[in-house]
Amino acid sequence: MGYDPVKGLDLSVDGETTVAEVCRKINIPAEKIKIVMINGKSESLDYVLKGSERVGLFPPVGGG
Amino acid sequence: MSEDAGPNMRQLLHESSKKIKDAAARKVLVLEDCQALKIVKECGSTVHDVYCEALKAGIYPYRYLRNRESISIEEQLSLAESRVAVVGAGGLGGHVILLLARIGIGQLVVVDRDVFDETNLNRQALCSDKALGKPKAEEAVLVVGSINPGVEVLPYKVKLDVSNASEILAGSDVLVDALDNVPDRFVLENVAKRLGIPLVHGAVAGFEGRVMTIFPDDPGLEYLYGNKGASGDKSKRPESILGVPTFTPCIIATLQAMEVFKTILNRGKTFQNVMVHVDLETGEIKEFVFQDHKHK
Numbered sequence: 001m002g003y004d005p006v007k008g009l010d011l012s013v014d015g016e017t018t019v020a021e022v023c024r025k026i027n028i029p030a031e032k033i034k035i036v037m038i039n040g041k042s043e044s045l046d047y048v049l050k051g052s053e054r055v056g057l058f059p060p061v062g063g064g
Numbered sequence: 065m066s067e068d069a070g071p072n073m074r075q076l077l078h079e080s081s082k083k084i085k086d087a088a089a090r091k092v093l094v095l096e097d098c099q100a101l102k103i104v105k106e107c108g109s110t111v112h113d114v115y116c117e118a119l120k121a122g123i124y125p126y127r128y129l130r131n132r133e134s135i136s137i138e139e140q141l142s143l144a145e146s147r148v149a150v151v152g153a154g155g156l157g158g159h160v161i162l163l164l165a166r167i168g169i170g171q172l173v174v175v176d177r178d179v180f181d182e183t184n185l186n187r188q189a190l191c192s193d194k195a196l197g198k199p200k201a202e203e204a205v206l207v208v209g210s211i212n213p214g215v216e217v218l219p220y221k222v223k224l225d226v227s228n229a230s231e232i233l234a235g236s237d238v239l240v241d242a243l244d245n246v247p248d249r250f251v252l253e254n255v256a257k258r259l260g261i262p263l264v265h266g267a268v269a270g271f272e273g274r275v276m277t278i279f280p281d282d283p284g285l286e287y288l289y290g291n292k293g294a295s296g297d298k299s300k301r302p303e304s305i306l307g308v309p310t311f312t313p314c315i316i317a318t319l320q321a322m323e324v325f326k327t328i329l330n331r332g333k334t335f336q337n338v339m340v341h342v343d344l345e346t347g348e349i350k351e352f353v354f355q356d357h358k359h360k
Contacts, residue, residue: 005346034290035339035352042287042354056352058341060289061269063303064156064244064313 013049020045022055034060073117076103081123086132094126097213112170115214116144125214128168139329140168144214146328149173149236151224151252153200155308156266157242158189159317164324165208165215172208172215173236176200177223187310189317224248229255238324241265242317244303246289253278253285264323266316270306271344273316277323277334287354288339311344 003009013022019036023029023045036043037056049055080099086092095118103114115125119141124132128140135143148169150157153176164172179199184191188200195203201219208217220232229251233239239256241263243249249265256263256278263278265285278284298304319340326332339352 005343034288037352040350040352042352058339059269059302060246061267061272061274061302062244062246062249062289063268063301063308064152064154064242064266 093123096126111213144170146237147171150240151175152242155187155313163321165212173218174204175220239263266320268312269303275319275340
């Protein structure tokens with residue numbers, strides 16, 4: 001699926017949904033994610049979302 | 065580090081400098097390069113030494129005049145007496161090297177085992193048509209020499225590894241991670257920590273990039289890449305999939321150079337335990353904070 005960084009991606013989640021479950025929902029394999037940021041602060045894939053967070057998922061960027 | 069100038073150099077500096085008014089109509093003593101080069105000849109010293117002695121005597125090398133509004137003469141001298149090692153002289157490193165040369169870092173150690181090829185022309189600041197096939201580290205000597213003869217470049221055409229890293233990097237005030245792959249970045253970070261030298265990390269893929277300044281006791285790259293680092297499969301790396309277009313290394317390199325500047329002069333706020341992420345397509349520069357207790 002394509003991701004538009006301008007629009008972002010709005011997802012509705014059921015109560016008690018972890019970041020890992022969101023990743024499954026949008027077909028991103030967890031092993032490709034090195035950094036999880038919730039509202040600008042680092043958390044783990046097990047973080048339980050309440051529903052109004054901004055979630056940032058980052059791969060291992062290494063180019064120069 | 066320059067030796068103390070003898071009375072001869074100091075006298076020549078005062079005779080050769082001139083008083084001018086800067087853009088804000090303030091009086092300032094300056095030394096133009098043509099005069100600096102005469103002193104070099106007369107005293108058998110280097111341009112680097114002449115600049116340092118001029119700054120100590122309250123005389124601005126004329127080339128730094130427009131730095132003056134933002135950088136004090138004591139700070140300009142600190143920069144001139146500093147040594148920075150830039151590891152990788154490609155997309156990030158090329159720009160970092162040129163910026164640090166223009167700001168007036170006294171010594172630059174440049175480490176890159178590679179030679180320039182045509183695919184480097186889209187983004188690598190030291191790459192030009194005539195440099196194709198030439199070693200990147202040695203090209204840095206020529207280009208920096210043509211921009212600021214007061215900067216000494218120490219080139220190493222080698223791949224940094226555990227056997228050579230300490231010898232090459234020891235004595236540097238700051239290290240710059242301008243490498244293009246994750247495993248080599250971990251090698252560099254290990255050495256930086258062992259030597260107790262701050263490391264300014266930068267990485268890019270597509271129109272996005274990030275910067276973090278890693279002090280010796282910080283988790284550093286582990287925050288960014290996890291314990292295991294990145295996939296060894298080159299074709300799966302984000303930068304392989306998204307490429308490295310022209311603008312991204314330039315802006316990340318600028319942020320890295322500023323981190324070097326802040327670290328040396330202890331100014332402003334460095335990007336410690338945070339990732340400053342730049343997305344050129346959306347125009348967003350955001351700071352992401354790593355919380356140690358959450359990190360596993």
